Amino acid sequence: MSLERVTVMHGRIVSGRGGGPEKTILNSPRFLAGTRWRELALYLHAPGDPGIDELRARAAELDCPFFAIPERLPIDVRVLHAIAELCARENVRIWHGHDYKSNLYGLLLRPLCNFRLVTTVHGWVQQTARTPLYWAVDRWTLRRYERVVAVSQDLHDACAKLGVAPERLSLIENGIDVDAWRRRGPPSASPLRAGVPPGRLVVGAVGRLSDEKGFDLLIEAVLAAHARGADLELWIAGEGPERAKLDALAARSAGRVRLLGFRSDVRDLMEAFDIFALSSLREGLPNVVLEAMACEVPLLATRCGGVEAVVRNDVEALLVPAGSSTALSAGLTLLASDPTRRVGHSHSALERVKRDFSFAGRMQRFATLYADLTDD
Numbered sequence: 001m002s003l004e005r006v007t008v009m010h011g012r013i014v015s016g017r018g019g020g021p022e023k024t025i026l027n028s029p030r031f032l033a034g035t036r037w038r039e040l041a042l043y044l045h046a047p048g049d050p051g052i053d054e055l056r057a058r059a060a061e062l063d064c065p066f067f068a069i070p071e072r073l074p075i076d077v078r079v080l081h082a083i084a085e086l087c088a089r090e091n092v093r094i095w096h097g098h099d100y101k102s103n104l105y106g107l108l109l110r111p112l113c114n115f116r117l118v119t120t121v122h123g124w125v126q127q128t129a130r131t132p133l134y135w136a137v138d139r140w141t142l143r144r145y146e147r148v149v150a151v152s153q154d155l156h157d158a159c160a161k162l163g164v165a166p167e168r169l170s171l172i173e174n175g176i177d178v179d180a181w182r183r184r185g186p187p188s189a190s191p192l193r194a195g196v197p198p199g200r201l202v203v204g205a206v207g208r209l210s211d212e213k214g215f216d217l218l219i220e221a222v223l224a225a226h227a228r229g230a231d232l233e234l235w236i237a238g239e240g241p242e243r244a245k246l247d248a249l250a251a252r253s254a255g256r257v258r259l260l261g262f263r264s265d266v267r268d269l270m271e272a273f274d275i276f277a278l279s280s281l282r283e284g285l286p287n288v289v290l291e292a293m294a295c296e297v298p299l300l301a302t303r304c305g306g307v308e309a310v311v312r313n314d315v316e317a318l319l320v321p322a323g324s325s326t327a328l329s330a331g332l333t334l335l336a337s338d339p340t341r342r343v344g345h346s347h348s349a350l351e352r353v354k355r356d357f358s359f360a361g362r363m364q365r366f367a368t369l370y371a372d373l374t375d376d
Helices: 020-025 051-061 077-089 100-113 131-142 153-162 215-227 243-251 266-272 287-294 325-337 339-356 359-374
Strands: 006-013 037-045 066-070 092-097 116-121 147-150 169-171 201-206 232-237 257-261 275-278 299-302 318-320
Touching: 006 020, 006 077, 006 100, 006 359, 020 287, 037 051, 037 077, 051 066, 066 077, 077 092, 077 100, 092 100, 092 359, 100 116, 100 131, 116 131, 116 153, 116 359, 131 153, 147 153, 147 359, 153 169, 201 215, 201 266, 215 232, 215 243, 215 257, 215 325, 232 266, 243 257, 266 287, 275 287, 275 325, 287 299, 287 339, 299 325, 299 339, 318 325, 325 339
Parallel strands: 006 037, 006 092, 037 066, 092 116, 116 147, 147 169, 201 232, 201 275, 232 257, 275 299, 299 318
Antiparallel strands: none
């Protein structure tokens, strides 16, 4: 007898083009296509935010059924009604939240919609004046969700400390579609490197231009390594509130630092990088680390969040303390001077993601979690 088809609604509040969680949410439905699990994505956004159209286009490319609802108030009753009507129309049986707002809305709507509650904790990294309020809402909601999934061990431990019961808490780390990120040629062959002098190494970074990413420290580190004789330049892809500050630092770099803005061609950029640098002060399990590993880009990363659960120091990556431009500079200098180490790290990193971080394997674990929840 065939099992009943079950619809899962991923809920998320977003501004602009979103961030790392979008790589997970929008990719998920196609990996469960043909199974009993039908996954949809619902995004709440500010009215007139142009980023939602870009997310809609990305969802279409990935065959992800996509819905968007504009929200004008912090708690908008009209939005709650619209979500309830959508969930009834699509026969949603599992609500899968991805942030404080979607978690709160899931709890508020459960009596009306009669769905089960799952949430994924991606990390609390961006800090603003409202962050304490968001954390308070998250603490309240997480203890009331039926299943709480953390994407890294440090987040798992944090959820346990918040009071999430062990039987409701799971660790399911982020994954990567290795085939989609497979390298097609050496960095020197990338057309994006036109104008880069022969022998110079391109250090790459990708992420939101915000304080927790530590890009100011990375710029200082690259310039210090260059001053000691390493022929490097730094490319940073992303947009965010720190853009003006980073522009000022780049302007004093004599052309050694390029801020690329938002880029939709991150895969092509990865193939142009000789070294990928993660300079973050706080992280969950960053997707860009998995992408760099799958693309065989030698990795320098700070010891933050879930990074140490993914890579071993001087095996799959070179790890340095977070918050230190001196440590980042020393790491860059070492990698720049040792091509054998870079090749060894990149090969080990690829084997690691193929073995332990495949996106298909990750989604099978979610399928099991959904089944445990709905078939009891």
